Amino acid sequence: MGTVKGGDTGTGNGSAGTLAGKAVVVTGAGRGLGEAFAVHAAQAGAAVVVNDIDAELADRTAAGIRAHGGRAVASGHNVADAEQAQAIVDTCVGEFGGIDGLVNNAGLNYEALPWQDDPARVRELVEVNVLGVIYTGMAAANAMIAQDTGGSIVNISSGASLGQRKLGAYSASKGAVASLTYSWALDMEEAGIRVNGVCPLAHTRMVWKSERSLRNCPPDRTPSRIAPLVLYLLGDDSRGITGQLVRCNGPQLHIVGHPHLKAPILERAVWDTESVRGAFEEVFSAHLEPYGLEKRVPPRLRKWTDGSAATPLRSA
Ligand SMILES: NC(=O)c1ccc[n+]([C@@H]2O[C@H](COP(=O)([O-])OP(=O)(O)OC[C@H]3O[C@@H](n4cnc5c(N)ncnc54)[C@H](O)[C@@H]3O)[C@@H](O)[C@H]2O)c1
Numbered sequence: 001m002g003t004v005k006g007g008d009t010g011t012g013n014g015s016a017g018t019l020a021g022k023a024v025v026v027t028g029a030g031r032g033l034g035e036a037f038a039v040h041a042a043q044a045g046a047a048v049v050v051n052d053i054d055a056e057l058a059d060r061t062a063a064g065i066r067a068h069g070g071r072a073v074a075s076g077h078n079v080a081d082a083e084q085a086q087a088i089v090d091t092c093v094g095e096f097g098g099i100d101g102l103v104n105n106a107g108l109n110y111e112a113l114p115w116q117d118d119p120a121r122v123r124e125l126v127e128v129n130v131l132g133v134i135y136t137g138m139a140a141a142n143a144m145i146a147q148d149t150g151g152s153i154v155n156i157s158s159g160a161s162l163g164q165r166k167l168g169a170y171s172a173s174k175g176a177v178a179s180l181t182y183s184w185a186l187d188m189e190e191a192g193i194r195v196n197g198v199c200p201l202a203h204t205r206m207v208w209k210s211e212r213s214l215r216n217c218p219p220d221r222t223p224s225r226i227a228p229l230v231l232y233l234l235g236d237d238s239r240g241i242t243g244q245l246v247r248c249n250g251p252q253l254h255i256v257g258h259p260h261l262k263a264p265i266l267e268r269a270v271w272d273t274e275s276v277r278g279a280f281e282e283v284f285s286a287h288l289e290p291y292g293l294e295k296r297v298p299p300r301l302r303k304w305t306d307g308s309a310a311t312p313l314r315s316a
Pocket of ligand 1: 027028029031032033034051052053054057077078079080105106108109128132156158159199202203204206207
């Protein structure tokens with residue numbers, strides 16, 4: 001896109017890469033997935049702003065990129081603060097002359113049953129995982145529109161957004177990221193900015209903290225295995241692809257279906273409680289959705305799915 005200037009001239013092994021000439025921000029890039037995204041983006045030729053609220057880690061990642069001939073600057077800003085989120089994007093524009101890509105990766109996670117959760121912890125999680133993504137994305141879109149160069153935003157969501165036990169606040173925050181992706185893809189298409197989401201699975205600190213996640217994530221699922229997907233979405237080869245949520249867990253790569261208005265859509269002038277009851281008894285009972293990532297069948301339907309349908313029907 002030709003917006004990059006400043007920094008070292010030697011871009012090392014990335015000078016001819018798929019992101020050559022692009023300036024990219026990766027948030028939460030001091031460790032884990034973000035670090036892999038930043039390192040791989042630099043190897044593909046991008047100039048990278050390595051953001052992490054843990055400034056020492058951001059410095060370490062940026063220094064590692066530079067040591068290998070890449071271009072990187074560190075930012076210790078907090079994405080959950082609108083002014084600091086703006087400062088991350090300003091750093092990119094100031095250091096590299098523009099911004100072509102943003103990976104909204106910074107995130108928090110913890111497990112808690114809903115009745116044992118702590119309001120302060122919920123607030124902190126929502127501020128980072130939802131507001132942080134919105135603030136940084138707003139700043140990036142603003143800069144991209146001012147440049148009139150278009151761009152690519154990759155929001156890191158999670159398969160947990162489909163619903164997972166003990167992850168209510170986290171899954172809600174990642175569902176918000178998915179909805180934001182669909183809305184922003186609509187808003188930004190005319191400006192040439194593509195917005196996609198990625199649901200990763202990789203061995204990181206986030207996984208080490210949870211016994212269940214550790215069981216579901218073999219050690220060979222390294223963050224580097226997710227980076228090619230993010231690089232593809234950042235680069236020009238994915239032109240024409242926007243509004244998509246893509247999941248990669250290492251070996252598997254697939255599109256995540258969007259929520260949709262499900263047929264049959266019943267119509268009547270007014271729905272009173274009696275007609276709603278009738279709709280459920282006569283129509284919707286055959287259309288209820290299994291819920292959560294584990295696809296749990298609603299109790300009312302289990303008599304048909306638990307292998308005992310041959311026995312006389314009882315009310316659930
Ligand atoms: N690891 C997985 O399997 C997995 C699965 C689904 C989604 N994700 C998502 O991927 C992203 C990266 O997760 P990870 O597994 O690498 O976690 P991680 O904890 O290893 O890294 C997250 C990084 O974000 C930084 N960060 C936290 N709050 C910040 C803030 N306010 N401002 C700037 N930086 C901040 C942290 O300091 C940390 O370095 C997260 O959004 C996470 O929800 C991860």
